[in-house]
Amino acid sequence: MRILVLEDDPMLSDGLISGLSLHGMSVECVSTCSDAVSIFDAAHYSAAILDLMLPDGSGLDVLSHIRARDNTMPVMILTAIDAVADRIAGLDRGADDYMGKPFDLGELAARLRVMIRRAAGRANPIFTWRDLTIALSHRSVTRAGIVLSLSRREFTVLEALIERPGRVLSRSQLEARLYGWNEEIGSNALEVHVHNLRAKIGRDAIETVRGLGYRIREDRA
């Protein structure tokens, strides 16, 4: 899950990058509304977290900008301004959720998962595919009742592919989910993760589409 955070407090941004990475999310931070707008126009994210009071404007304006372009990305407002009237105004402007500062890291991650799951049209937090059961909240995978041990990166790849079985994800899309801006990406790192994943969940689960990327077969057991 790739999350963009608009937050001008460097300490909190740093905390969100580290903290949400513990929940398997890849976080990128910007500190001004103008940076946020140009990034949203250029790239795709699973969800966004917006602060409201920023040096060059309000996060609500960024939200309006996103919604005006028919971008349905889930948006969480994370702000110190959290009176009921402010919450209502934020939600009515197009936010999907609203949390006041300070917040609990676990709750923030859970709410982000809910928003992303709902945006994909699912209510059930547990995926089943053939003999695999994937619980996103616990980041656990079982195959025919046996718990599999997946690394963080392997789980991220599986999670990305399982969101919409049958859809092809390109190498760069997967890498964007796996790594933040500043992380070094090894030239064949993605192949290594896919290889290890296939060994654990079944050789034919992940299909390589030549020249396009990878997908999970749509047929269900």
Add this chain to the structure above:
Amino acid sequence: MRLFATLVTATGLVWFAAIAWAYVDSRAQFEGILDRRLMEAARMVDSLFTPVQAEVARRPDGAGAALGRVVSYDRHLSCQIWSLDGRLIGASAGAPDPSLSDQREGFSNGVVDGQAWRVFALSDPAKGFRILVGDNLGQRRQLEHGLVGSLLLTASCVLPILAPLIWFSVGRGLRPLNRATRDLAARDADNLERVEVGQMPSEIRPLVDALNRLFGKVVAAREHERTFLAYAAHELRTPLAGLKTQVQVAMQAPDATMRDTALAQTLSAVDQSARLVQQLLTVSRLDSSVRPIATAWIPVEERLRDLLAAMDGLPALERIAFAPGVMTLEIRMDEDLFDLAMRNLMENALLMTPPDGVITWDAVLGADGGAILSITDDGPGIAEAERALVIRRFVRGSRRAKLGSGLGLAIVTMALEQSGARLQLAGRDGSPGLRASAIFGPRLARRATPATARL
């Protein structure tokens, strides 16, 4: 109702005062006119009554009848003609028999036959008789009372007409006030919208205008307070959120590196919060205090060096240069406010300037005793569009320093404004950086002489 009662009472009093005055005045005039009439009547009788008639009248056979015809010209008056030797020559009809007066000449009052008389006596020695013309005072009083009676009658007729007129006018005049009162009473406590002036009569417009100005001030104060609270909440809760997040990261960190980084960030968040609380306390102190005008002169360079030496954690002294203009400058300003403003300016400059950057204090003394004391850094500077914003509370430039609370320049502005000075932010010509100037008004600065420098 009270206003109505007051107006009716006042009008009534004015009426009765007018009547009383008219009574006194007209009575005096009335007496004068009647007295003159007595005199004229006496003279007329004197001129009409000849010595021959007097002779005839002196004869014992009732000449009184002829005489009666002559003098009965006015039934209000009574006339007697006496010979100088004391015989009654003639009298008007209705005149009493006894002499009206013993006086030979002029006016007198007397009582004859139980009635009061006002008598004018005229003696004519040439003709040999004395004429007495008298007014019955009882009749005079009746005339006067008739006059006062008609005045009172008018007043008593007018007052009942006046009362409803006053009632109607007062009610009509107060109606807009009543309407405004009703409108205001029906408002919610937090409705501070302007009172509509449109249909107000001009009499109460100043009141409504004053009320609207007051509403405007209250709204502005409320808005200011609301914004301040929102910013304060944001500034206090954001580092707390950072702190909590970093602690949670440290607790969940899978490795020592991540945990140590998070803990280091936690320390930094605590520093930031502590500094913010300090700044907030300073702002509220500046907000609530009015300081007396300073009389002491501050040797600027010495004071700035002391401040620098006291700022720990920032290797400051060797990074800041002083231009010659600063060295001899003295400023008249409250010492605490000077420290507050200059410390914040220096902290900003030190935070924004790279370690090898240069910070310079310089000063220009004006002919009028004003001065410009400036600090220039070669940090990133503040975009021109942002310069007016950053001096407001809690507003930070987009290139914020890690430790900034968003209050520093607001504090500088407040401290300078309380001292008759102001803050001006400018860029530097051709190079990045910021030039922050404290501009002191006339007679707030002077050049130190060797004599004053020692003081």
